[in-house]
Amino acid sequence: MGYKAFPARGVVFLLGVFIFSQQTIAGDLSYSVPEEMKRGSVFGNIVKDIGLDVSRLSARKPRIDADGNVKRYCEINPNNGDIVVADRIDREVLCGKKASCLLKQELVLEHPLELHRINVLVQDINDNSPQFKKNMIKFEIRESASKGSRYRLDEAYDADVGQNTVQDYNIDANENFNLNVVAKSGGGKYGELVLEKELDREHQQELTILLTATDGGSPQRTGTTVIHVTVLDANDNAPVFSQMLEKTDRSAVLFTKTYPLY
Template sequence: MGDKGFPALRLTLCFLFFIVTLHLVHGDLSYSFPEEMKTQSVIGNIAKDLGLDLRTLSARKARADSEGTRKRYCDINLSTGDLITSERIDRESLCGKKPSCVLKVDLVLENPLELHRVSLHIQDVNDNSPKFKKDLIEMEISESADKGNRFSLEQARDADIGQNAVQRYNLEKNEYFILAADNKAELVLENTLDREKQKELNLLLTALDGGSPQRSGTVVIHVTVLDANDNAPVFSQAVYKASLPENSAPDTIVINVNATDADEGVNGDVTYDFGHVSDDYINVYSIDPKAGQIRTTGVIDFEEMNSFEIIVEAKDGLGLTSYAKVMIDITDVNDNAPVIYLKSLTNPIPENVSPGTEVGIINVQDRDSEITDRSAALFSKMFLLNWFPLLKTIILW
C-alpha cells in the first residue's frame, strides 16, 4: 500500500472506533455517599454490582477515570472489587450551593473493552458553621424611634445547603430589642430608647444551622443612641433581576440599584455596598458606592456558575441600613469545543488482529449547555449516516 492509502486507513479506523462505541458503552452505575469521607473509604462494590468475580476484574485491568478534572477522586481495589475514595471530596468546592452534586467517573474494563459511566452523588454533611461578614455590626438609632420599628441586619452565610444551612437566629435577652422572627435577622424595638439613660448598648446575635451536631456563628451589634435620624434608606425594589451573557467584557454594566432616604443632609446621604458574599463574587463584580451601579470586574463563565445571588446594602450617613437582593442569570454562549476522550487497550495491537476485534472507545463531551451538546450529537449521527455506505464497503473488503 502506498502513502496515499494511509489517510484512508486512519479514517476507516476512526469510524470503526466510533461504531464500536455504540456497542461497548454499558449502563450507568450510581452511588450515593457523604462528603469528607476518609481516603480509602468504600463507596460501593464494583465487582458485585457488575456481576464479575475478582479474578475477572483483575484480569480485565479495571480502572476508574475521572473525566474533565485533574484530580483522581476514586480508585478500584482489585483485591476486593471495592470502589474507594483516593482523596478528600469536599462538596462545597465541587458544587457550591447547587442542590445536587454529582461527580462523573468512567469505569473501564479491557479484553474485551467496556465502558461504564458511574455517577457519584455527593451528600452534604454539616461541616461549615454560619458566618457573618464582620465580627461587629455598628448601628446608630435615634432615641425618637417608635416602639415596633424594625431594623434589618445582614444575614449570616453558611456554605452548606438544606437543613445544614442557617435555619434560625437567636438574640441575647435585653431590655430594648427582640427579633422579628427566629428565622429572620431583623431587630424590633420593643421599648423606647433613652439616650440620657443609656447612649450605647451591645447585643449578641447568634445564627444557628439545622445540622447534627448543630453549628453556630455570632456577631456583636453595637447600638449608638442618637438624637435624630428617623428614616432608613428604602430600595425601589426588594429584588432586582438581570441577565448577562458569559464572557462579558470587564466593566460591563449589569444593573443599577437605587435607594432613597427621606431624611436630609448626612442622614439622607445613601451609600451602597455588597453584603456578605464570597471572594469569588467580589472578584467578579463591583458596585459604585455612590451611584449603586453594579459592573463586571472579572471573567464570567457559564460552565463554572450560571447564576449569582448578591445582597446589596444601602446605608445612610448615620448607619441605618436596608438590604435588597440582586439575582443575575448568566446566559450560555458556544465557547467550548467538543472534547474527545479515547479509551484504548494498554497492550499494542498485533498486525494480524482479526476483523471485529475491539480496540478502543470514543467518548465525546461538550461543556456547553444541553442545546449545544444535542446539536453536536445530531451532527455526529448525520455525519456517520452519510459515511456508512463507504464504511460498509471498506469493512466487507
Template structure:
C-alpha cells in the same frame, strides 16, 4: 468494472470492521450516594458486583477510572475485591458550592474487549461548617425619635453548607428594647431584623450592647455569637 467492484468490496469491509469495533464497546450505569469528607480507604460500593463484572478479570482487562471534568482523583478501584474506595478528600463546598446537586462522574474502562461503564457519585452534605458573620461587630445609630415597631436589618450570617445544615435560627439576648423577626433568605437559610419594642431615650441609655447568636440546623448544631452596638442619636 473490476476496479469498481474491488473498491465496493473494500468499502463494505471497512464498514464491517468499524461495526465490529463499535460492537465491542458496551455501556452500563451505576450511581452511588456518599457523604463528603469520608475517610480515605472507605468503601463506596462493589462495582464488580453492581455491574455484573468478573472480579478476577479486572486486573487482566486493565480496569481503570477516567474522571469527567473533576481533574482530581477522589476514588479508586481495589482490583482484588472490585470495591470502589475513597482515595482523596471530597469537600462538597469546594466542588459544588451551594448547588443542591453535587455529582462526580467517572467512566470505568476495561480492555479486551473494550467496555465502558458510567459511574456517578452523588456527594451529600454534612454539617462540617460553622455559620460566620461578615463582620465581627455590628454598629447601629438609631434616632431616639424612632417609632416603636421600626425595623433594623442585622448582619446576616452565612454557612457554606446547604439545606438544614445552613443557618436556620437567630437568638437575641433578652433585653427591653428590641426583639427579633426571622425571615427565610433567598438561598434557603434565614435572616433577621431587629424590631424596636420600646422607644429609646438617649438621656437614660446612650449606648446599648446586644448579643446575637446564629445557629444552623445540623447535627451536631453549630453556632456563632455576634455583638451589636446600638447608639442613640438625637
C-alpha cells in the same frame, strides 16, 4: 487478475463493526456518598454491581478515569473490586451552593474493553458554620424612635446547603429590642431588630447585643456577631432652674441658675 476496488462505505462499516466488537459501553453505575469521607472508604463493588468474575478481575486491569474532573476521586481495588475514595471530596469546592452535586467518573475494563459511567451523588454534611461579614453591626438610633421601629440586620452566610444552612437567629435578652426572623422568597433568612421599649439616652447611651445564627445540621453549628447601638439625643427634657430668693430693704430680687440637661 485485477484487484476490485472496495467501496469506501463498506470500509467504514466494517471498521465500525470491528471497533464495536472490541468494546462494550454498559449502563451507568450510581452511588451516593457523603462528602469528606476518609481516603480508602469503600462505597461500592464492581464485582457485585456489574456481575464480574472476581478470578479474572486483575487480568482485566480495572481502573477509574476522571470524566471532566481535574482529580480522580475514586479508585478500584483490583483484587476484590471495591470502589474506594481516592481523594478528599469537598462538596462546596465541587458544586458550591447547587442543590445537587454529581461527580462523574468512568470505569474502564480491558480484555475485552468495557466502559461504565460512574455517577457519584455527593451528599452535604454539616461541616461549615454560619458566618457574618462583620464582627460588629453598628446602629445610631435616636431616643425619640417609636416603639415598633425595625432595623434590618446583616444576613449570615453558610457554605452548606439545605437543612445544613442557616435556619434561625436569636439575640441576647435585653430591655429594648426583640428579634424578628424573615424568610426570603428566594431562600435564606435574615433578622430584624424590633424596638419594644423606647430608648432613653439619659439612662443608657450605648447598648451591646449578641446576635447568633444557627444552622439545622447535626451537630448544630452557630456563628455570632455583636450589635452595637448608639443612642442619639432627642430634645425631650425642658431646662430646670433652681431658685434663690434674696430680700433687700427696697425689693425682692430673684436670682436663677440654669443646669445643663446632663
